[in-house]
Each structure stands twice: as structure tokens, then as C-alpha cells.
Amino acid sequence: MSNVPPGLPPFMTASPGGLPPMNEGSFAQSMGAFGALLKIQQNISERFPHAKVPWSETRKFLKAFTIDAIRSTSLYNFHVKLFTDAGLGSMQLISYAPMNYIFAVPNNPVCNCYPALNNQKVCVATTDALHRFFTEGLELECSVEEIECIKNGNQVCKFKVALQPISAYQVMLDEHDKMILSGIRPPVDENGLVERVRVLTIYKLLDSGRLSEIGNAYMQFAANIKKQEKIFDPPWKKQEELASIASTHSTFGSAFGAMTQKVQASAPLPPQPVNPAASQESVRMQEEAKKADSFAELMAKMKRG
């Protein structure tokens, strides 16, 4: 193995000049575009491993049957924020059929990463990110396809996510649903039962109140395949708690103190060597922070200290 590069490659030592070979977009744009794409991918690598969602939340998403109902789920809002924060643009659900979702991204920033390309679909980064989020974050196997692209002359970029039914059933059906499919009445009230039967009918597992052929085949299959549900907090729980603290405190100082306590309580630090003097000082400052009602007051106390 050689670790030392052999000087500059020949193209860098040749005389400069000449026109860029691609139809549109300067080389400066192309270089900047590669950097922008790298930044998006770094964001994805950082954020997506922490975007695992418990089945209990995915069920609410799968059991919502109108665009408005889907948009009001916590999972959908988390999904939109995750993609926006990663630099993938403002994604919106625009069309829905059971197990099929079409998302649109107006002014898709990913399109800007290909200044030299036109008349083709280019948003591989978004397609891959959607596939990763659904398969890794939600444990839903699916296929993702870009169906329209701004770079291909369309108004917005559109992506179709088609869930694999067997995988969707595994996540969506809870113990009560499985009882219904087994012909046993689950311990739920009448309205709950009617709603569950409606969901199972929409997903073709029941037909006129009876187990459909699909339902029968699935139960046959499911009896042999045990996939364990993992119970954990959704990734947005801490953010919701912090937002709730912020809304219940009248000043920044008191909200900040409460948030610090919350974050410290939920993420214990590994034991570290402690400087006794610094530790005492830090304890004193924490106590002051709890007592202070505003950030200005806390600052004044710290200065005096």
C-alpha cells in the first residue's frame, strides 16, 4: 500500500483555459454543489441513526387514512423536520393510498447540486434518504422512486414510497388486531372495535367482517415469523418535553434552568475526574440558576460571585 500521493494529477498541471464541457453550470458551481451534497450526506449520517421510531408511533401513522390525519401524526412531523434539518428541503405529503405515499419537495435544494444536468431526474440523495428512513427508522421495507423532478421540467420533485405489505402488517398489527384476525374479541370498547375492523378492512385483511384470503395467508405466515417489537421512547419525546417547559416558563432564565435539569436527568454523564474547587463552584452556580427567575438576574449573580 502506498500512502503518499504521487504529486498532482496531469490534468492539474496542464495549461488552464477552455470552456466547461457540460451544457450549463460553471465549474465553480459544480465544486460548490459537490460540497453542498457532502454537507447533506454528513447531516444524514449524523441524524438518521438517531431517528429510530417505536412501532407504537408508526402504527398511528399507518392507521391514519386521510392526508390531514397523516399530517397530524407526530411521526409525520418528525419526518418533515428531520428532512428539513438534513438540508433535503421542505417535504410534504401530497397523495395517499394504503401503503402508498407520494411526497413533494418544492424548490428542492438537492436539484441545485447538479448545475450541469438538465432533462433528467437527479434527486438520488432524497430517494436514498427516504428509503433509509423508512427501512431503518421505521422498519418498513419499501421501494422508493422519484416520479417527477424539477430538473426534468416538473414544478416540484415528487417521490413515491410503496410499502411492502408483509412488512407493514408486521409493524401495524398489535395484539388486539391479531386477536380480531384470530376470531377473538379483544378487550376494547365498541368504538375501538369498529375502528380496528375498519382499519383491517382497508388493509384487505378482513372482508365483510370475515378473514379475507389475504388475512388468512398472512396469519398462516405470521404464526411462523416472530419479529419482536422493541419498546423505547420516540426520538421527538425530549424535544416535546423541552418545548413544553419553554411554554410553561415566563422567562428565559427559569426555562433554561428547568431545561438543563431535564437534559442532565435524561443523559447521565460518565464519571470523570473532578476538580473539587470547580465542582463546588458548578454546584453553587446550578443552585443560583434554580433560584434566578431571569437570565439577566442569573448573569448579575454570577458576576458578583
Next chain:
Amino acid sequence: MAQEQGIAKVDLTYIFKAVMMGNSLYSDNWEKGVLYLTNLNLWFSEGGGWSTIPLQNITMIGREVTDSIKMKAQRSLGTSHVLIIDYVQASSVIQGATAPAVALLAGNEAVINTLKTYLQPICGTPVKKQSLSDIDKKLLYMLYTGVNDLQKLAFFTGADSQTLANSFKSLRDQNLCDNSGTLTEEGKKQITEMM
């Protein structure tokens, strides 16, 4: 001829000409070096010189990396993030003809994914389908549980009839099931291992 100009420079580990048969990798001569991406070529530092893959010679970027390749890369390099580049080069046997070749790039996840997503629209995208092995596994499960109706299989796996037919043929050729879809002893053993 257009002027060649650089777009990106990245530090990577790679095998410029990997020996692959199907999905199996037989090379382990990873080289740590520099990759330059230009508007015309990929430049790889190799020993004391440079090797290039013209972008127009690339036939496919980012085909599926199998678990065995990921494991090999993890063992050799400490990373499982690998990009497969299929390209054609001048044949060393027949003058004027081309021969297929494969380059493997390994490195930081974000860098590998950026190269993949940047190059795919320019150079060609692999057919975006679920991998056959994935369908094979699902089909084997379904057959094991006694579901063998084509319509139901297509519904559950989300695969079209042709893909299912190919998958069924693959299972049968591997002696995992017989013509009627009944699992052989080998097929049952495979299921037990998978579960």
C-alpha cells in the same frame, strides 16, 4: 476536446481493478490514496502514478454491496461503507474491444454516499429494485408457511410476477424447493438458519 477541471478531491481507500465473480470479491489489494473527481474522469493515485476511469466509461454506480463485501471491507479497513463502480476498459485480449471492470471505493459514509449520489445521475443508476436475495428469502418464508398462490405471494412481497418467477427459479436451482414449491430438506435447513 473540453478542458478538464477538478470538482472534488477526497482521501479514500480503493481497489482500482477488483476481481469479482457475481457478488463475491476475490481481491484484497486495497490501496489508500487520493481520488480526484473532474468533469471528465476519476483519477486514482496508484503507487507512483495515476490511473483514470473516464466518466463516459462508467456503466453503473452504486450497485448493491453484499454483506460479504461489507464484512471483508470492515475486516481489512475498519469501514463497511463501499461504493461499487462498474466500468469498461480497453480489452487486453482483443484489439479495439472493451472489457468490463470493477472498482471498489471505501471510506467515510458521508463521502461514499456523496460520490454515489453525485455520480449516479451523471453516469447511470442501477435498476432500483429490491434485491433478489431479499425476495428469495421472503419467498422461501412464504413457501415454508404454505402460501404458494402467485397472487398472494405477489401481494405480500410487493414483487411483480416476473421477479417472483425468477426468484422461484433461483430457489429451485439452489435445491431449496421442488417444482411444486415444497421446501426440500436443504430449504428447511436454510429457513431454520434464517430464523
